[in-house]
Amino acid sequence: MAGAANTRGPVTAQAVAATTRVRVLLPLPLGAAYDYRVPSGMAVAPGCFVVVPLGGREVAGVVWDGAADPALQDARLRDIRGVLDAPPMTETLRRFVDWVAAYTLSPPGAVLRMAMSTPSALEARAPQAGWRSTAARPEGPRITPPRARVLALLADGAPRAGGEIAREAGVAPAVLRGMADAGLLEPALLPRPAHFTRPDAAHPGPVLGAEQDNAAAALRLAAGRRAFGVTLLTGVTGSGKTEVYFEAIAATLAQGRQALVLLPEIALSTQWLDRFAARFGAAPALWHSELTSRTRRETWRAVAEGEAPVLVGARSALFLPFPDLGLIVVDEEHETAFKQEEGVVYHARDMAVVRARLCSAACVLASATPSLESSVNAQTGRYAALHLPARHGGAALPSVSLVDMRATPPERGRFISPPLVQAVTDTLARGEQAMLFLNRRGYAPMTLCRSCGHRLRCPNCTAWLVEHRAARRLQCHHCGHVEGIPEACPECGTPHSTVPIGPGVERVLEEASAIWPDARRLVMASDTIPGPAAAAAAAKSIQDRAVDLVIGTQIVAKGWHFPHLTLVGVVDADLGLAGGDLRAAERTFQLLHQVAGRAGREERPGRVLLQSFAPEHPVMQALVADDLEAFMAAEADARRPGHWPPFGRLAALIVSAEEERAADRIARDLGLAAPGGDGVEVLGPAPAPLAILRGRHRRRLLLKTRRDIAVQPLLEAWLAKVSVPGNVRVQVDVDPVGFL
Incomplete structure (x- = not known):
């Protein structure tokens, strides 16, 4: 500094x-x-x-x-x-x-x-110097043709950069220096360039349907009040929620205030940005981890000085210095990507509501599959609610059916069932596009020795190493540890005895290549789509019909619009239901519903096949029936009696240390000092599901209270009773969404 x-x-x-x-x-x-x-x-x-x-x-x-x-x-x-x-x-x-x-x-x-x-x-922006013509032209200097061209260019009196003058007038820089020596030009500071074009609120947008127009009118009114309020905007996939909340952005711009849009994966949102530019005639400012340091600097200053009327960003954009924030939109509000798990642990959706209240701003939470927390807030009147029940333009919702993997299993060594193989074959034969979805990166989630049964595990975490066959490596997806695929079992020494267990998207690609060798295939996973440029290229190739079969992980579920994609096959629909997580069923329903929404978004009908070993599970039945309300009601009924969120409060303490005994000792002391009383319960201490992460042993305690009990005073008093040494870390997670 x-x-x-x-x-x-x-x-x-x-x-x-x-x-x-x-x-x-x-x-x-x-x-x-x-x-x-x-x-x-x-x-x-x-x-x-x-x-x-x-x-x-x-x-x-x-x-x-x-x-x-x-x-x-x-x-x-x-x-x-x-x-x-x-x-x-x-x-x-x-x-x-x-x-x-x-x-x-x-x-x-x-x-x-x-x-x-x-x-x-x-830091202060360094002023840039240029040239302008002198107010009173001196007598004597000869006006050559090059000098005449420079003077004509500067006749309006506005200063210009030397390089720009030389280029447009077709002269050498030495000509400008000579004119300055002769008194024909004088140095002048250039006006600071605008880094962002102001979006035009009056720019014509798409024609909205009657239901969209009614919802848009309500959001325009909410944004125009200059008062705090939260609206939950729901609707089936493809119903036009984005175009509707664009109208709230337009109303905010018309007032001269700023708008912030939070997206769960801003680096992968190329189609969203194209739609914004089409609606407002200009691109918004962006804020995400892929930006260069210079762009971050210019964007931060532009936001602080009111020169960035609309900013679209990841969760960290919530802390940018908006001087007059009038609207916050949280798109895909149910996404767990809005929860920051490291450092300051917070949920950007919930903090967006708080910042909107402090700024007297409107807040819009948008999702096709809203979180149970937001749904309950809307039902109890804390939030206003708007719903779009039909797809825009008359497109029909896809039909969803189940493939019982117990009745029609895949061939031995394969993972795609005969009904799904036939459905993809028929789709490709019609010249349409298909998608195979599996929310698991790599080739196989586990590798073991078929001789002694040894499983290859990360040395730093309680996690199996994932094989990435294309890169010929084993990788931990928690700490990033990488090692080569061994030639022999590291436990028993048997050569060439390790085998992959289970499928990842690379293995699905291998199987698809054998079944449909002539299909043009594209894998969309975080390994293959590392940033905005790759995402834009992938989306363009699909839209241009240069791809027949898309194979992807969860990044394919987030808002893509592929007009010719009519079939979605979910390879393992049961994957997210394991583990006993409080929100496992809710998350699985949300993810699969979003993935299913990629099919049949225009005139051709869509079809979704879910491969499941538990087709009778309530999640699978709700997806087939397309009954979000019934599913959420059942989830609420299951959580209400035990005061689980959103009908109670949770806070987690995660104790970690490099020495296991140190972690156990502090976790034990916290357990002995745990608060109690009516409506207060502490679970644990217990080893975390990931008992070792990045070389640190981890123990968890969970505080559960009734909804009317504030957890922060309880936590402060609890932590004050235990002296924590410097080699032990205690992380507090208020309102946890994950339990690893």
Whole structure:
């Protein structure tokens, strides 16, 4: 930050020049703000980005709300070194940081770090210099044809960059220097270029159907109130939910406010971005992990200065410095990708509702298969509800049927059943596209020795190594450990004895290649679609009908529109039901419903085949009947008596340590100190399903309470009773969605 600070800082109407000491929150895992002295002549106010000394270094932080500690001796204070040339952090964002920290029991500085994720954006933008013609042309200099072309180009008086002038006037840079020496040109600062074209709210969009138009009108009204409110927008796949909430974005733009759209996989959302550009005549600003550091810097500044009216991003975009946020849309609100599991553990959907409330903004939660939490909030009136019951343009919903794998099993050594083989064959013969779905990467999820039964396991995690045959490696999908496929069993030494067990998408591809050798195949998985460019290329090849058979994992379920794809076959529909997870049935239904929605999205009817060894399972029956309401009602009935979410509260403590005994000791102490009382129950300690992760032994405890009991005070009092040594980590997860 050296050189970026103004040691005195501008005095503004909001500045508190008389203040001699202030609190400064630093983007470090610290529990509170530190007090600093304001030097004479410097003016700061809450929200100012400042540079302060910390130990032997300088750190950027934010002047925080609240009074400094008057009991702290002045001699112990250190001076603020300077004020950074960046728009101050708004009061609503500061309140949001404090709220998230209190709710998740995280250090406020750790939450602030997410709001200051691009430190270079706090530095002043270097002005760019160019040339313009002098106001009064001097007499004497000869006006050659090249000079005449330059003067004609600059006749409007606006400054231009030297390279642009030379290129458009067809002259050498030396001509410009000579004209400056002759007094014909003078240096001038260039206006800062706009990095984002403003989307046009009045740009003509697609014609909406009657049901879409009614829903759009309700969202326009909600966005126009300039008041907080949450709307759950549901509808079958292909019903036009995106076009409907675009109208809320248009209403927000018409008010001059900003809009934020959260997507679970922004790097894979090329079709969504195309639809946005078609509706508004310009692309939105983007925020995701694939951006370059320069783009992140420019985007952060544009958001802070109000130059990015619409931003589309992953969950971290929730902490960007919007000065006037009027709308937050959470698309596919049910997706677990919105839950951050590392560092500050939070759910972006829930925090989006909080930020909208603090900003007096409208919030729209959109999904074809909403979470039970959001559904219950809509049923109880906490959220408004809008539903689109039919596909746009008259397209019919696909028919869903089950393949009982007990009655019609695949051939020995294969995983695609005869009915699904026939359905794909018939689809390809009609010149239509088909999809095979399996939510498992790689070639096989497990490798064992057929001689001694040894299973190849990750050395750092309680997890089997997944074979990736194309890359000739075994990989752990939890910690990233990679090793080669052994020539002999590492346990018994028998050569060439390891065999793959179970299918991954690579194995399905191998089987499909043998059954349909002439079909043009494409695998869509995170291994083969690593980012936006690959996703765009894959989508284009499918839309252009350069692909006959798509084989994919869960990334194919997220909002793709492939007009000629009429068959979806799910290779293992039972996969997500194992493990005893609280939300296993709900997640499986959501994922398979979304995958099924890829079929028959235009005039040709779609068909979905689910291969299952448990066709009588309620999830399978609900999918066949296309009865989301009945399924969700049954889920609610199952959870309500035990006060499971959303009818109760959960919070998890995950104890981890490199030494197993240390993890066991702290987990035992936490178990002995566990809170109790009416409506409060603690489960555990117990080894986590992933008992070892990245070399650390893990134990879990689960606090369960009635809905009317706040878990944060219980957790704080509980943790205060146990002294945790430095070699042990205790992570708090309020409202967990996963239990690994």
